[in-house]
Amino acid sequence: MSTGTKGTGGTDATSTRDSGLLTSPRSGRAELRTLTRRTLAAGETWVFVALIIIVVIFTIEAPGKFLTLNNFSLTAETTAPLLVMAIGETFVILTAGIDLSVGFVLVLTGVVAGEYYLHNGATNAGVGTIWIGAILGMATGAAFGALQGFAVAKLKIPPLIATLMGLGVAEGISYLITGGTDLRSVPNTLFSSIGQGSLGGVSWQIIISFLVTLVFGAILAYTRFGRYTYAIGSNPEAAARVGINVDWHLVKIYALSGLMAGLAGIMNLAYYTTTTISGHSEDNLVVITAVVIGGASLFGGRGSMLGTFIGVFIPELLAAGLVIVGVNQYWQYILTGLVLGAAVYLDQIRRRLRERA
Amino acid sequence: MTEASTPYLEASELTKHYGSVLALDGANFSAYPGEVTALIGDNGAGKSTLVKALSGAIRADSGQIRVNGTPVTMNSPLDARRHGIETVYQDLALAPDLDAAANLHLGREIYRSGPLGVLKPLHVMNRGEMRRRAVAAFADLGVQLKDVTAPVVTLSGGQRQSVAVARAVAYASKIIFMDEPTAALGVVQRERVLDNIRRVRDRGIAVVLISHNMPEVLAVADRVEVLRMGHRVARFKASEASVEQLVGAMTGALTTEETTTETSATGQAAVNGNEQGAS
Numbered sequence: 257m258s259t260g261t262k263g264t265g266g267t268d269a270t271s272t273r274d275s276g277l278l279t280s281p282r283s284g285r286a287e288l289r290t291l292t293r294r295t296l297a298a299g300e301t302w303v304f305v306a307l308i309i310i311v312v313i314f315t316i317e318a319p320g321k322f323l324t325l326n327n328f329s330l331t332a333e334t335t336a337p338l339l340v341m342a343i344g345e346t347f348v349i350l351t352a353g354i355d356l357s358v359g360f361v362l363v364l365t366g367v368v369a370g371e372y373y374l375h376n377g378a379t380n381a382g383v384g385t386i387w388i389g390a391i392l393g394m395a396t397g398a399a400f401g402a403l404q405g406f407a408v409a410k411l412k413i414p415p416l417i418a419t420l421m422g423l424g425v426a427e428g429i430s431y432l433i434t435g436g437t438d439l440r441s442v443p444n445t446l447f448s449s450i451g452q453g454s455l456g457g458v459s460w461q462i463i464i465s466f467l468v469t470l471v472f473g474a475i476l477a478y479t480r481f482g483r484y485t486y487a488i489g490s491n492p493e494a495a496a497r498v499g500i501n502v503d504w505h506l507v508k509i510y511a512l513s514g515l516m517a518g519l520a521g522i523m524n525l526a527y528y529t530t531t532t533i534s535g536h537s538e539d540n541l542v543v544i545t546a547v548v549i550g551g552a553s554l555f556g557g558r559g560s561m562l563g564t565f566i567g568v569f570i571p572e573l574l575a576a577g578l579v580i581v582g583v584n585q586y587w588q589y590i591l592t593g594l595v596l597g598a599a600v601y602l603d604q605i606r607r608r609l610r611e612r613a
Numbered sequence: 614m615t616e617a618s619t620p621y622l623e624a625s626e627l628t629k630h631y632g633s634v635l636a637l638d639g640a641n642f643s644a645y646p647g648e649v650t651a652l653i654g655d656n657g658a659g660k661s662t663l664v665k666a667l668s669g670a671i672r673a674d675s676g677q678i679r680v681n682g683t684p685v686t687m688n689s690p691l692d693a694r695r696h697g698i699e700t701v702y703q704d705l706a707l708a709p710d711l712d713a714a715a716n717l718h719l720g721r722e723i724y725r726s727g728p729l730g731v732l733k734p735l736h737v738m739n740r741g742e743m744r745r746r747a748v749a750a751f752a753d754l755g756v757q758l759k760d761v762t763a764p765v766v767t768l769s770g771g772q773r774q775s776v777a778v779a780r781a782v783a784y785a786s787k788i789i790f791m792d793e794p795t796a797a798l799g800v801v802q803r804e805r806v807l808d809n810i811r812r813v814r815d816r817g818i819a820v821v822l823i824s825h826n827m828p829e830v831l832a833v834a835d836r837v838e839v840l841r842m843g844h845r846v847a848r849f850k851a852s853e854a855s856v857e858q859l860v861g862a863m864t865g866a867l868t869t870e871e872t873t874t875e876t877s878a879t880g881q882a883a884v885n886g887n888e889q890g891a892s
Contacts, residue, residue, distance in 0.1 A: 290760065475735075478737050478738060478740075479735055479736050479737050479738065480722050480724070480736035480738060481736065483711075483715065483719075483722060483738060486708070486710060486711060487708045487711060487715075487719055489710070490708035490709055490710040490711060491706070491707065491708045491709060493704075493706065494705075494706035494707055494708050494719070495708065495719070495720075496690075497670065497690050497700075497702065497706045498690065498706070498719045498720030498721070499689065499690050499691045499694065499720045500719075500720055557708070557709070557710035557711075558710050610764070610766060610767055
């Protein structure tokens with residue numbers, strides 16, 4: 257409609273407007289009203305408001321400490337693997353699915369890459385070896401995700417169970433390979449580059465996670481892959497009837513989530529130079545929380561990458577802020593829980609308002 | 614109208630089992646270009662199953678489907694689509710969270726190719742073009758939609774119906790199946806859908822209308838085919854049929870057709886004879 261500006265002041269404008277034909281030019285006020293309604297209905301608006309409130313409160317409470325580049329870049333750096341996993345999870349949740357395996361696939365990926373590095377030069381491994389190990393790890397993640405997607409799409413196992421199953425398998429394999437002891441054979445070059453390195457003063461962890469967000473945000477919003485993702489989450493039956501291969505698309509979605517968890521696994525391995533086997537059992541819940549806070553509907557069909565991006569940072573900034581103002585940081589969990597509840601409640605209200613409209 | 618020698622779409626002896634239930638029991642059906650064929654029958658007569666089999670949504674267990682006289686297989690909606698067949702399903706088959714323009718193009722998005730076609734493998738959608746075509750398609754049908762970018766869930770029942778009909782009309786080159794298209798509509802909207810049916814027929818497209826509303830059937834259809842217990846029991850010219858006859862055929866009081874031995878060659882002769890007998 258934004259292109260329909262021609263003939264706005266035409267003499268026949270009144271009659272066409274009254275008939276409500278879609279080709280009629282709309283008045284500025286109606287345009288504004290539509291825009292306002294859209295803005296209020298959009299999932300990102302509310303989460304953005306919540307983010308602003310958090311930033312404002314902590315900025316007032318701790319002037320010159322919270323709203324600093326240093327605080328934000330540190331938060332973004334430690335949050336990077338979570339953000340990457342949340343991107344995959346967004347696609348999954350948009351199809352009305354859920355992926356509980358993400359944190360465990362992250363660990364499995366790190367273990368596979370770490371094991372490869374251990375036998376190929378360990379800490380002195382060269383760039384070629386690092387790439388092979390990383391690709392091996394990420395391929396493992398993607399394949400693992402694809403298997404879960406197969407279980408969901410073809411075996412018709414509910415996503416909750418399929419990925420719960422996958423979670424256990426990924427965790428078990430990780431422990432079997434390592435015997436429960438973290439691998440520390442991480443190449444120095446990996447640590448000094450994407451682990452702790454930076455480009456132009458910006459940490460590689462941030463660069464990678466933001467770049468991946470941009471790329472997959474664009475894929476979600478502008479490509480066929482994204483459109484089919486929304487369509488399947490919205491009405492799988494309708495998607496199938498227009499010829500979309502729903503099962504195959506679901507396999508790809510879960511493979512993507514596995515791939516993202518794999519990338520996060522490599523980032524995590526580089527950052528901590530250890531496989532952190534026991535440190536990711538709650539990642540799945542943190543990631544799902546972020547996606548839902550970001551406005552994605554667990555019923556599928558609604559959500560956005562921008563929402564997820566903000567949703568990831570709300571709990572993290574809460575935690576950082578609480579530390580800075582000297583409040584016991586365990587309040588973070590309580591506040592995050594409340595924000596999550598509010599997000600889902602808002603979603604319900606929006607749904608009701610929309611259906612009445 | 615029935616002088617068209619070859620039906621565009623013809624089904625013979627279709628059977629379909631759902632477990633122990635026999636939904637189609639040797640069903641025959643034919644639809645001719647530029648004609649509205651009403652497919653009627655009581656609940657459970659097999660209308661929806663027949664439409665699904667003819668539009669590729671399900672596969673018949675046995676029997677033959679011919680397009681322009683040539684036997685074809687209908688394994689998926691894509692097969693049907695390739696033959697210019699579109700369906701307006703009773704549940705509309707829209708994605709409620711997507712807008713009208715997205716629904717109109719669902720599965721048939723328009724893509725940008727970019728300079729030297731670099732964008733082609735990425736399947737980047739040309740949303741502006743899709744919106745423009747959607748606006749044109751709705752205007753073409755006289756559909757009133759304030760905003761083609763509003764999610765379909767925010768539209769009224771009649772508007773949703775219009776979106777589904779517009780989608781079928783925009784792409785159907787040969788046949789449109791409409792499963793109870795007016796069931797959820799008010800009087801004005803119902804008239805508009807019937808107008809659309811006539812308009813589509815006048816373009817030379819075959820329209821197959823499934824309906825429970827007998828006056829509506831007689832008002833808009835050129836021919837009527839009646840299904841009962843999984844097979845065709847009667848055919849009428851709408852201009853020569855009465856509501857009583859249609860109801861009689863639906864309930865089994867009136868049977869004008871031998872179904873089990875019919876072949877397509879003798880079928881046409883049988884129809885003519887039966888129509889005389891019925892009227």
